[in-house]
Amino acid sequence: MNLKSIDQQVVVVVGASSGIGRDTALRFAKKGAKVVVSARSKEGLATLVEEISAMGGTAIAVPADVADFEQVKAIAEKTVEHFGRLDTWVHLAATSVFATFDNVTPEEFRRVIDVTLMGQVYGAMVALPHLKREGRGALIHITSLEGRRSLPYQSAYSAAKHGSIGFIDAMRLELKNEGYPISVTNIMPGVINTPFYNKGKTKLGVKPTGVPPYYSASLVTDAILYAAEHPVRDYIVSDVGRILDIAQRISPGLVDLLLLAIAFPFQKTDEPKSEDDPNNLYEPIQGYDKVNGDFDQLEIPSITDMLDKGPALAIGAFAVAALGVAALLGGLGDR
Known part of the structure; x- marks a missing residue:
C-alpha cells in the first residue's frame, strides 16, 4: 500500500479546534500538507487557520457538527471543491x-453516541468515495483505550469508543476484500492532556479529570502523522495504555480491582463544577482554542512511544509493556 508523502497530501482534520486535533492540523501544515480543518467552534477554527497561515501553511475551515451527516458530507465536498482531491x-x-x-x-x-460514534461513521462514509476514486489514501480514526476497557463515570463515551472500533474493523476487512489500497488506522490514546476534561458535561459536582499519569498530545500527533504515510492497523499511545490493554486481555477481573481502587477518586478534581456550567455537549464553548489542558504538571514521557520511533519497534515496546503488566498484576495479587 503506497501512501503519499505528507507534503503531497490534502488532509482533513475533524475535531480540530483544540487538543490533539489542533496540534495535528498545525503539524500537517508545517510539513507542507494542504489542510482542511473542521469543528463546531467557528472562532476556534478561525484562530487555527490564522496560525497556519502565519507559518506559511495552507488551510481552509469548514465548520460542522459531526452528529449531522449532511454537515459531515459538506466537509468532504468542500475539500474536493477547493483542493481537487482528498488523501x-x-x-x-x-x-x-x-x-x-x-x-x-x-x-x-x-x-x-451521535457525536463520538456516529460522527466517526459519517466521516468514513463521506471520505471513502473520494479515497476510492483516488485509488489510495488513509482513514485515521482516533478512538481511545476506552474502546478496549471501559471506565466508570464515562459509560456513554466508552460505549461510543467500543462501537467505533467495531465498525472500523469490519470496514477495514471489506476494503481489503474489495482490493482497495486504503489504509484504515485506529489510534487509541491513553490519558492525554487536552481541554477535553474542561469541556465535557459533568454531574460529579467537580471538574473531572483523567486517571493520571497524563501524556502529551504530541505523542498522538506523532502517531497520526506516521499513519498518514505508513499503513498501520492499530496503535495504542502511552505506556499505561499498552500495559492496561495487555492486563485487560490477561485478566479483566484484576483490572476491575485496579479500577475500583483508582478510577473513582482519581477522576475528580477539587474544583467545584455544576452540570449547568458551560459544556460542549450540545454547543461549542469558547476559551479553549489551545492544545494543552490544565494538567501539564502531571505529564510524563512514554517509553514505548519512544521505542516505536526506533528500529526496535515491536520487541522494545512489548518488552517494556510486559514488564509493566507483570508489576501491575503482582501488585494486584497482594491485595
Whole structure:
C-alpha cells in the first residue's frame, strides 16, 4: 500500500479546534500538507487557520457538527471543491458526560453516541468515495483505550469508543476484500492532556479529570502523522495504555480491582463544577482554542512511544509493556 508523502497530501482534520486535533492540523501544515480543518467552534477554527497561515501553511475551515451527516458530507465536498482531491481523513471529534450511568439521561447518552460514534461513521462514509476514486489514501480514526476497557463515570463515551472500533474493523476487512489500497488506522490514546476534561458535561459536582499519569498530545500527533504515510492497523499511545490493554486481555477481573481502587477518586478534581456550567455537549464553548489542558504538571514521557520511533519497534515496546503488566498484576495479587 503506497501512501503519499505528507507534503503531497490534502488532509482533513475533524475535531480540530483544540487538543490533539489542533496540534495535528498545525503539524500537517508545517510539513507542507494542504489542510482542511473542521469543528463546531467557528472562532476556534478561525484562530487555527490564522496560525497556519502565519507559518506559511495552507488551510481552509469548514465548520460542522459531526452528529449531522449532511454537515459531515459538506466537509468532504468542500475539500474536493477547493483542493481537487482528498488523501487523508483524520477524525477526532468527541464529547462526553461525566456521571454514573443511572444519572445520564437518554438524550445525553444519545448525544454522546451521535457525536463520538456516529460522527466517526459519517466521516468514513463521506471520505471513502473520494479515497476510492483516488485509488489510495488513509482513514485515521482516533478512538481511545476506552474502546478496549471501559471506565466508570464515562459509560456513554466508552460505549461510543467500543462501537467505533467495531465498525472500523469490519470496514477495514471489506476494503481489503474489495482490493482497495486504503489504509484504515485506529489510534487509541491513553490519558492525554487536552481541554477535553474542561469541556465535557459533568454531574460529579467537580471538574473531572483523567486517571493520571497524563501524556502529551504530541505523542498522538506523532502517531497520526506516521499513519498518514505508513499503513498501520492499530496503535495504542502511552505506556499505561499498552500495559492496561495487555492486563485487560490477561485478566479483566484484576483490572476491575485496579479500577475500583483508582478510577473513582482519581477522576475528580477539587474544583467545584455544576452540570449547568458551560459544556460542549450540545454547543461549542469558547476559551479553549489551545492544545494543552490544565494538567501539564502531571505529564510524563512514554517509553514505548519512544521505542516505536526506533528500529526496535515491536520487541522494545512489548518488552517494556510486559514488564509493566507483570508489576501491575503482582501488585494486584497482594491485595
